[in-house]
Amino acid sequence: MTADELMALEVGKLVDARGTACPGPLLDAKRAIAECPMGEVMEVQSSDDGTIIDIQRWCKKMGHEYLGDREDDGFWSVYFRRAK
Amino acid sequence: MDNQQMIQDLLKRVETLEENAPEDRLALGCISGDLDTTMAAFIIALGAAAYDMEVDIFFTFWATAALRDPKKSAKKDLLGKMFGMMLPTGAGKLPLSKMQMLGMGPLMIKGVMKKHGAKSLEELMKDAAEFGVRLHVCTMSMDLMGIKREEMIDYPHMQFVGVGSFVDIFSKAKQCWFL
Numbered sequence: 691m692t693a694d695e696l697m698a699l700e701v702g703k704l705v706d707a708r709g710t711a712c713p714g715p716l717l718d719a720k721r722a723i724a725e726c727p728m729g730e731v732m733e734v735q736s737s738d739d740g741t742i743i744d745i746q747r748w749c750k751k752m753g754h755e756y757l758g759d760r761e762d763d764g765f766w767s768v769y770f771r772r773a774k
Numbered sequence: 775m776d777n778q779q780m781i782q783d784l785l786k787r788v789e790t791l792e793e794n795a796p797e798d799r800l801a802l803g804c805i806s807g808d809l810d811t812t813m814a815a816f817i818i819a820l821g822a823a824a825y826d827m828e829v830d831i832f833f834t835f836w837a838t839a840a841l842r843d844p845k846k847s848a849k850k851d852l853l854g855k856m857f858g859m860m861l862p863t864g865a866g867k868l869p870l871s872k873m874q875m876l877g878m879g880p881l882m883i884k885g886v887m888k889k890h891g892a893k894s895l896e897e898l899m900k901d902a903a904e905f906g907v908r909l910h911v912c913t914m915s916m917d918l919m920g921i922k923r924e925e926m927i928d929y930p931h932m933q934f935v936g937v938g939s940f941v942d943i944f945s946k947a948k949q950c951w952f953l
Contacts, residue, residue: 709891710891710892710893711887711890711891711892711893712817712892713817713820713821713824714891714893716820716821716824717820717824717901717905719824720823720824720905737891748824748825751825752825752826
């Protein structure tokens, strides 16, 4: 998905993990996934660019649908749909 | 051999294979008691926990001191007291495996970690407790170094065991690392 398409998504659960280093963003995503309604989109914001590939791999293993990522002002937002 | 017999044999073999198949489980062994390796162990443990893996960490030798609570104390004999004074009093006092520089190294690393938003070992241990990471502490090491159960951190999934438990744990695990 393009950055514009990602920004237009309706987000069911937003996780702000900015300012925390590995494994903070992954743990925050894991903690918050239960609060994201099934089938809705979760956005994880991180200031660590390692999070992008980490969350992609995690989604594949955990059965969530990875939608994409975009760079914002000094941080990254990754989007995926909760499917499990 | 008739077909019926062959199916029975195969079913039995599949059953045995399933029983012995490794579980979605990670086993880690910690021995060094250094800040860097102990942090690596907890970060890997937490990553695995985020993947819904069961995680067990076995603490032996120098690593047992990483689980001491500096606010607690215990009655000890003379040798135990001497060891107690020479060993780090918990996660906050662990040395680095490199660049120790008479204690400057750990201070510098902790400063850099704070600046970059990296969690301290104590915080990683709290996360590990939340995510159900189980800690198994070698009782023989504790005896050798005079470390008592009363001076260990409050941790919800901590057991005091021997090598027999660790073998049972890693024999069921997909991965076992010793660091």
